Amino acid sequence: MTNTVALIGAGAMGGAIGDRLLATGNRLFVFDLDTTKVETLVAKGASAAASAAAAAAAADFVILSLNSAAIVRRAVFGDGGVAAGAKPGTLIIDMSSIDPDATRQLAADAGERSLRWVDSPLSGGAPKALVGELTLMAGGAAQD
Known part of the structure:
Protein backbone atom coordinates (compact mmCIF):
# COMPACT_ATOMS: atom_id res chain seq x y z
CA MET A 1 0.00 0.00 0.00
CA ASN A 26 5.67 5.87 -0.53
CA ARG A 27 4.96 9.19 -2.23
CA LEU A 28 6.87 11.86 -0.40
CA PHE A 29 6.37 15.63 -0.29
CA VAL A 30 9.25 17.28 1.52
CA PHE A 31 9.83 20.71 3.00
CA ASP A 32 12.93 22.06 4.72
CA LEU A 33 14.26 25.60 4.95
CA ASP A 34 17.54 24.23 3.54
CA THR A 35 16.68 23.62 -0.10
CA THR A 36 19.81 21.53 -0.68
CA LYS A 37 18.39 18.94 1.72
CA VAL A 38 15.12 18.96 -0.20
CA GLU A 39 16.95 18.60 -3.51
CA THR A 40 18.74 15.50 -2.23
CA LEU A 41 15.40 13.76 -1.65
CA VAL A 42 13.90 15.12 -4.87
CA ALA A 43 16.77 13.47 -6.78
CA LYS A 44 15.58 10.18 -5.25
CA GLY A 45 11.94 10.66 -6.23
CA ALA A 46 10.39 12.99 -3.65
CA SER A 47 8.40 16.07 -4.57
CA ALA A 48 9.52 19.45 -3.22
CA ALA A 49 6.90 21.49 -1.40
CA ALA A 50 6.98 25.28 -1.30
CA SER A 51 5.94 25.29 2.37
CA ALA A 52 5.03 22.97 5.20
CA ALA A 53 1.39 23.83 4.48
CA ALA A 54 1.74 22.74 0.84
CA ALA A 55 3.41 19.47 1.87
CA ALA A 56 0.66 18.76 4.40
CA ALA A 57 -2.11 19.60 1.92
CA ALA A 58 -0.84 16.89 -0.42
CA ALA A 59 -0.41 14.17 2.22
CA ASP A 60 -2.29 11.64 4.29
CA PHE A 61 0.31 11.79 7.09
CA VAL A 62 2.82 14.39 8.23
CA ILE A 63 6.16 13.42 9.78
CA LEU A 64 8.15 16.04 11.66
CA SER A 65 11.88 15.65 12.22
CA LEU A 66 13.00 18.92 13.76
CA ASN A 67 15.46 20.16 16.39
CA SER A 68 13.41 21.88 19.09
CA ALA A 69 9.92 22.50 20.40
CA ALA A 70 10.06 26.10 19.16
CA ILE A 71 10.89 24.93 15.64
CA VAL A 72 8.12 22.30 15.76
CA ARG A 73 5.62 24.95 16.87
CA ARG A 74 6.67 27.30 14.06
CA ALA A 75 6.60 24.51 11.46
CA VAL A 76 3.11 23.43 12.47
CA PHE A 77 1.35 26.62 13.59
CA GLY A 78 3.40 29.44 12.04
CA ASP A 79 2.77 31.19 8.73
CA GLY A 80 2.70 28.56 5.99
CA GLY A 81 2.80 25.81 8.61
CA VAL A 82 1.33 22.33 8.57
CA ALA A 83 -1.92 23.43 10.24
CA ALA A 84 -2.61 25.91 7.43
CA GLY A 85 -2.63 23.17 4.80
CA ALA A 86 -3.52 19.90 6.50
CA LYS A 87 -6.95 18.39 6.00
CA PRO A 88 -9.04 17.90 9.17
CA GLY A 89 -8.13 14.57 10.75
CA THR A 90 -4.60 14.53 9.35
CA LEU A 91 -2.21 12.56 11.56
CA ILE A 92 0.97 14.40 12.55
CA ILE A 93 3.77 12.10 13.70
CA ASP A 94 6.38 14.11 15.58
CA MET A 95 9.71 12.27 15.56
CA SER A 96 11.51 15.25 17.09
CA SER A 97 13.06 14.69 20.52
CA ILE A 98 11.47 17.48 22.55
CA ASP A 99 10.28 17.78 26.13
CA PRO A 100 7.02 16.10 27.17
CA ASP A 101 5.30 19.28 28.37
CA ALA A 102 5.86 21.00 25.03
CA THR A 103 4.65 17.89 23.23
CA ARG A 104 1.44 17.74 25.25
CA GLN A 105 0.73 21.41 24.48
CA LEU A 106 1.46 20.95 20.76
CA ALA A 107 -0.85 17.93 20.66
CA ALA A 108 -3.62 19.87 22.42
CA ASP A 109 -3.22 22.80 20.02
CA ALA A 110 -3.34 20.42 17.07
CA GLY A 111 -6.50 18.82 18.44
CA GLU A 112 -8.17 22.23 18.61
CA ARG A 113 -7.58 22.43 14.84
CA SER A 114 -8.99 18.92 14.20
CA LEU A 115 -5.53 17.46 13.67
CA ARG A 116 -4.30 14.25 15.30
CA TRP A 117 -0.89 14.00 16.98
CA VAL A 118 1.42 11.14 17.87
CA ASP A 119 4.64 11.83 19.72
CA SER A 120 7.17 9.34 18.34
CA PRO A 121 10.76 10.02 19.35
CA LEU A 122 13.18 7.48 18.03
CA SER A 123 16.38 5.64 18.74
CA GLY A 124 18.87 4.25 16.25
CA GLY A 125 20.05 7.20 14.22
CA ALA A 126 20.24 7.69 10.49
CA PRO A 127 22.00 4.37 9.71
CA LYS A 128 19.14 2.41 11.30
CA ALA A 129 16.54 4.61 9.57
CA LEU A 130 18.01 3.76 6.17
CA VAL A 131 17.46 0.03 6.73
CA GLY A 132 14.12 0.31 8.55
CA GLU A 133 15.42 -0.66 11.99
CA LEU A 134 14.64 2.37 14.13
CA THR A 135 13.18 1.89 17.56
CA LEU A 136 10.16 4.16 17.92
CA MET A 137 8.34 5.17 21.05
CA ALA A 138 4.80 6.36 20.55
CA GLY A 139 2.45 8.41 22.65
CA GLY A 140 -0.97 9.74 21.79
CA ALA A 141 -4.57 8.62 21.50
CA ALA A 142 -4.91 4.83 21.22
CA GLN A 143 -6.73 5.02 17.88
CA ASP A 144 -3.84 6.98 16.36
Whole structure:
Protein backbone atom coordinates (compact mmCIF):
# COMPACT_ATOMS: atom_id res chain seq x y z
CA MET A 1 0.00 0.00 0.00
CA THR A 2 1.41 3.37 -1.00
CA ASN A 3 0.98 6.24 1.40
CA THR A 4 1.37 9.90 0.61
CA VAL A 5 3.55 11.41 3.31
CA ALA A 6 4.70 14.94 4.06
CA LEU A 7 8.13 15.17 5.64
CA ILE A 8 8.97 18.41 7.41
CA GLY A 9 12.66 18.51 8.23
CA ALA A 10 15.15 16.76 5.96
CA GLY A 11 18.35 17.01 8.00
CA ALA A 12 20.47 13.98 8.87
CA MET A 13 17.64 12.08 10.57
CA GLY A 14 14.76 13.42 8.47
CA GLY A 15 16.70 12.80 5.28
CA ALA A 16 17.30 9.17 6.28
CA ILE A 17 13.62 8.75 7.14
CA GLY A 18 12.76 10.24 3.74
CA ASP A 19 15.14 7.83 2.01
CA ARG A 20 13.44 4.89 3.70
CA LEU A 21 9.94 6.15 2.90
CA LEU A 22 10.89 6.42 -0.77
CA ALA A 23 12.63 3.03 -0.80
CA THR A 24 9.46 1.40 0.53
CA GLY A 25 7.28 2.87 -2.20
CA ASN A 26 5.67 5.87 -0.53
CA ARG A 27 4.96 9.19 -2.23
CA LEU A 28 6.87 11.86 -0.40
CA PHE A 29 6.37 15.63 -0.29
CA VAL A 30 9.25 17.28 1.52
CA PHE A 31 9.83 20.71 3.00
CA ASP A 32 12.93 22.06 4.72
CA LEU A 33 14.26 25.60 4.95
CA ASP A 34 17.54 24.23 3.54
CA THR A 35 16.68 23.62 -0.10
CA THR A 36 19.81 21.53 -0.68
CA LYS A 37 18.39 18.94 1.72
CA VAL A 38 15.12 18.96 -0.20
CA GLU A 39 16.95 18.60 -3.51
CA THR A 40 18.74 15.50 -2.23
CA LEU A 41 15.40 13.76 -1.65
CA VAL A 42 13.90 15.12 -4.87
CA ALA A 43 16.77 13.47 -6.78
CA LYS A 44 15.58 10.18 -5.25
CA GLY A 45 11.94 10.66 -6.23
CA ALA A 46 10.39 12.99 -3.65
CA SER A 47 8.40 16.07 -4.57
CA ALA A 48 9.52 19.45 -3.22
CA ALA A 49 6.90 21.49 -1.40
CA ALA A 50 6.98 25.28 -1.30
CA SER A 51 5.94 25.29 2.37
CA ALA A 52 5.03 22.97 5.20
CA ALA A 53 1.39 23.83 4.48
CA ALA A 54 1.74 22.74 0.84
CA ALA A 55 3.41 19.47 1.87
CA ALA A 56 0.66 18.76 4.40
CA ALA A 57 -2.11 19.60 1.92
CA ALA A 58 -0.84 16.89 -0.42
CA ALA A 59 -0.41 14.17 2.22
CA ASP A 60 -2.29 11.64 4.29
CA PHE A 61 0.31 11.79 7.09
CA VAL A 62 2.82 14.39 8.23
CA ILE A 63 6.16 13.42 9.78
CA LEU A 64 8.15 16.04 11.66
CA SER A 65 11.88 15.65 12.22
CA LEU A 66 13.00 18.92 13.76
CA ASN A 67 15.46 20.16 16.39
CA SER A 68 13.41 21.88 19.09
CA ALA A 69 9.92 22.50 20.40
CA ALA A 70 10.06 26.10 19.16
CA ILE A 71 10.89 24.93 15.64
CA VAL A 72 8.12 22.30 15.76
CA ARG A 73 5.62 24.95 16.87
CA ARG A 74 6.67 27.30 14.06
CA ALA A 75 6.60 24.51 11.46
CA VAL A 76 3.11 23.43 12.47
CA PHE A 77 1.35 26.62 13.59
CA GLY A 78 3.40 29.44 12.04
CA ASP A 79 2.77 31.19 8.73
CA GLY A 80 2.70 28.56 5.99
CA GLY A 81 2.80 25.81 8.61
CA VAL A 82 1.33 22.33 8.57
CA ALA A 83 -1.92 23.43 10.24
CA ALA A 84 -2.61 25.91 7.43
CA GLY A 85 -2.63 23.17 4.80
CA ALA A 86 -3.52 19.90 6.50
CA LYS A 87 -6.95 18.39 6.00
CA PRO A 88 -9.04 17.90 9.17
CA GLY A 89 -8.13 14.57 10.75
CA THR A 90 -4.60 14.53 9.35
CA LEU A 91 -2.21 12.56 11.56
CA ILE A 92 0.97 14.40 12.55
CA ILE A 93 3.77 12.10 13.70
CA ASP A 94 6.38 14.11 15.58
CA MET A 95 9.71 12.27 15.56
CA SER A 96 11.51 15.25 17.09
CA SER A 97 13.06 14.69 20.52
CA ILE A 98 11.47 17.48 22.55
CA ASP A 99 10.28 17.78 26.13
CA PRO A 100 7.02 16.10 27.17
CA ASP A 101 5.30 19.28 28.37
CA ALA A 102 5.86 21.00 25.03
CA THR A 103 4.65 17.89 23.23
CA ARG A 104 1.44 17.74 25.25
CA GLN A 105 0.73 21.41 24.48
CA LEU A 106 1.46 20.95 20.76
CA ALA A 107 -0.85 17.93 20.66
CA ALA A 108 -3.62 19.87 22.42
CA ASP A 109 -3.22 22.80 20.02
CA ALA A 110 -3.34 20.42 17.07
CA GLY A 111 -6.50 18.82 18.44
CA GLU A 112 -8.17 22.23 18.61
CA ARG A 113 -7.58 22.43 14.84
CA SER A 114 -8.99 18.92 14.20
CA LEU A 115 -5.53 17.46 13.67
CA ARG A 116 -4.30 14.25 15.30
CA TRP A 117 -0.89 14.00 16.98
CA VAL A 118 1.42 11.14 17.87
CA ASP A 119 4.64 11.83 19.72
CA SER A 120 7.17 9.34 18.34
CA PRO A 121 10.76 10.02 19.35
CA LEU A 122 13.18 7.48 18.03
CA SER A 123 16.38 5.64 18.74
CA GLY A 124 18.87 4.25 16.25
CA GLY A 125 20.05 7.20 14.22
CA ALA A 126 20.24 7.69 10.49
CA PRO A 127 22.00 4.37 9.71
CA LYS A 128 19.14 2.41 11.30
CA ALA A 129 16.54 4.61 9.57
CA LEU A 130 18.01 3.76 6.17
CA VAL A 131 17.46 0.03 6.73
CA GLY A 132 14.12 0.31 8.55
CA GLU A 133 15.42 -0.66 11.99
CA LEU A 134 14.64 2.37 14.13
CA THR A 135 13.18 1.89 17.56
CA LEU A 136 10.16 4.16 17.92
CA MET A 137 8.34 5.17 21.05
CA ALA A 138 4.80 6.36 20.55
CA GLY A 139 2.45 8.41 22.65
CA GLY A 140 -0.97 9.74 21.79
CA ALA A 141 -4.57 8.62 21.50
CA ALA A 142 -4.91 4.83 21.22
CA GLN A 143 -6.73 5.02 17.88
CA ASP A 144 -3.84 6.98 16.36
